[in-house]
Amino acid sequence: MSQEDQQTLSEEMKADDVLFEELRAREYARLDAAAQVYLDFTGGNLYAASQLAAHQKLLTENVFGNPHSTNPSSQLATKLVEETRARVLAFFNATEDYTCVFTANASAALKIVGEGYPFNSDSSFVLLSDNHNSVNGIREFCTSKGGVATYVPVFCEDLQVDEEALDNALAAASGKTNKLFALPAQSNVSGVKHPLRMIRKAQDKGFDVLLDAAAFVPSSPLDLKALLPEFVSVSFYKIFGYPTGLGCLLIRNTVFHKLHKPWFAGGTVAFVSVKNPSYILTENHERFEDGTLNYLDIPAIKIGLDYVSSIGMARISRRVKALAEDMVAALSALKHSNGQRLVRIYGPQSFAQRGGNIILNLFDHTGKAIPTCFVEQLANKQQVSLRSGCFCNPGIDEINYEITEEEISQYFTSNDDKSVEEVIAHLKMMRGAVRISVGIATVRRDIDRFCALLEPFCDKSLDEIIALAKT
Numbered sequence: 001m002s003q004e005d006q007q008t009l010s011e012e013m014k015a016d017d018v019l020f021e022e023l024r025a026r027e028y029a030r031l032d033a034a035a036q037v038y039l040d041f042t043g044g045n046l047y048a049a050s051q052l053a054a055h056q057k058l059l060t061e062n063v064f065g066n067p068h069s070t071n072p073s074s075q076l077a078t079k080l081v082e083e084t085r086a087r088v089l090a091f092f093n094a095t096e097d098y099t100c101v102f103t104a105n106a107s108a109a110l111k112i113v114g115e116g117y118p119f120n121s122d123s124s125f126v127l128l129s130d131n132h133n134s135v136n137g138i139r140e141f142c143t144s145k146g147g148v149a150t151y152v153p154v155f156c157e158d159l160q161v162d163e164e165a166l167d168n169a170l171a172a173a174s175g176k177t178n179k180l181f182a183l184p185a186q187s188n189v190s191g192v193k194h195p196l197r198m199i200r201k202a203q204d205k206g207f208d209v210l211l212d213a214a215a216f217v218p219s220s221p222l223d224l225k226a227l228l229p230e231f232v233s234v235s236f237y238k239i240f241g242y243p244t245g246l247g248c249l250l251i252r253n254t255v256f257h258k259l260h261k262p263w264f265a266g267g268t269v270a271f272v273s274v275k276n277p278s279y280i281l282t283e284n285h286e287r288f289e290d291g292t293l294n295y296l297d298i299p300a301i302k303i304g305l306d307y308v309s310s311i312g313m314a315r316i317s318r319r320v321k322a323l324a325e326d327m328v329a330a331l332s333a334l335k336h337s338n339g340q341r342l343v344r345i346y347g348p349q350s351f352a353q354r355g356g357n358i359i360l361n362l363f364d365h366t367g368k369a370i371p372t373c374f375v376e377q378l379a380n381k382q383q384v385s386l387r388s389g390c391f392c393n394p395g396i397d398e399i400n401y402e403i404t405e406e407e408i409s410q411y412f413t414s415n416d417d418k419s420v421e422e423v424i425a426h427l428k429m430m431r432g433a434v435r436i437s438v439g440i441a442t443v444r445r446d447i448d449r450f451c452a453l454l455e456p457f458c459d460k461s462l463d464e465i466i467a468l469a470k471t
């Protein structure tokens with residue numbers, strides 16, 4: 001970066017500090033009023049006070065009825081739902097190219113793809129080993145039809161995808177029909193933003209592409225006109241916190257008819273007879289929206305999108321990246337007096353391809369891993385919200401703990417009664433990590449509070465740390 005660009009960036013970041021401090025005071029005052037530190041933005045974003053006020057005003061001042069009727073309350077609901085649908089498409093630069101199907105969340109969007117994709121005995125489902133379980137689960141739809149599911153590994157050093165392995169997996173499916181490739185735009189665990197050029201690469205090999213954008217879109221602009229994946233999954237509460245219970249599936253119009261709808265329900269059919277088994281499905285988004293839509297909350301999506309757009313997604317992205325960099329620098333500086341680091345952060349060193357979530361483990365001064373539950377216990381006591389575990393993404397955990405296929409297979413072939421506790425005992429190792437994620441409401445004192453929480457771990461043995469967490 002040139003000196004001039006660096007100067008501009010540092011001025012922009014200073015302006016960001018001012019803006020996001022103001023936002024914190026105005027929109028997220030409840031955090032400081034309750035002396036809370038929130039570091040779980042990848043779990044769920046926080047809503048701004050103005051979003052609630054705008055939604056409450058809308059509900060208080062209007063009469064809404066079940067959509068798709070001619071009565072005025074119904075017509076108003078229909079109008080706002082369709083305006084919101086158009087707003088969602090515009091937000092992702094997907095107008096004209098995509099159909100927006102409202103769902104309960106990203107998982108429900110992914111299930112529509114899994115259930116409806118025409119998997120058969122000749123199918124190939126290629127996916128990264130860094131995927132949320134709601135994507136991993138699609139393999140069951142594929143393999144139950146006789147198709148093959150293939151995982152593409154990520155490197156244990158930096159959790160980035162092994163693109164050579166991807167090339168091989170795509171090439172191995174040459175000549176097959178109905179091929180689907182699934183990737184997360186951003187890992188919900190490591191924060192790695194996977195290269196989106198993989199979309200085109202897979203399409204060139206005859207694959208349809210499912211882009212799970214759930215962890216990416218809260219802090220990165222997504223331009224679907226430029227990328228054109230066939231399917232995209234999103235949860236709205238991850239972008240702006242409110243409302244929960246709503247997501248969407250974006251289906252590229254060119255493959256709309258490729259997805260099979262395995263049943264029909266109220267709202268999805270244009271014609272049904274009870275005297276004859278035939279029925280005619282609707283030819284638009286309604287086909288996949290079973291029953292009555294959440295018509296009171298859907299307009300709050302538009303309010304949320306307007307809110308984040310008023311700040312600017314590029315600005316949110318720059319801010320989150322700066323905060324994540326600060327967090328990593330501050331955590332890396334925590335050391336025992338023997339020079340060993342307290343914190344090990346997984347993933348790439350460079351921030352060029354990282355988002356706002358970071359996973360880490362802590363080690364005592366002898367190098368023993370500190371079980372994540374003790375970190376979480378201490379954080380809970382100090383009103384710091386973070387998350388520990390495997391985050392519904394077992395692939396990354398297996399890589400970080402270097403668990404082999406043989407070790408897992410050995411347990412599953414030699415045990416009739418299977419339980420999670422037994423798997424962990426069999427593997428004889430700690431599992432999981434601590435995840436911290438920053439977002440729109442984070443300010444630098446949150447990072448300071450988190451580091452202050454960990455500081456007492458320095459120079460302590462594991463037993464002393466456990467005692468500390470229990471007091």
Ligand SMILES: Cc1ncc(COP(=O)(O)O)c(C=O)c1O
Nearest residue numbers: 105106107132184188214215235
């Ligand atoms: C990358 C990714 N995909 C899918 C999901 C599932 O989202 P939801 O639980 O809202 O269905 C999540 C949730 O954390 C996620 O981070």
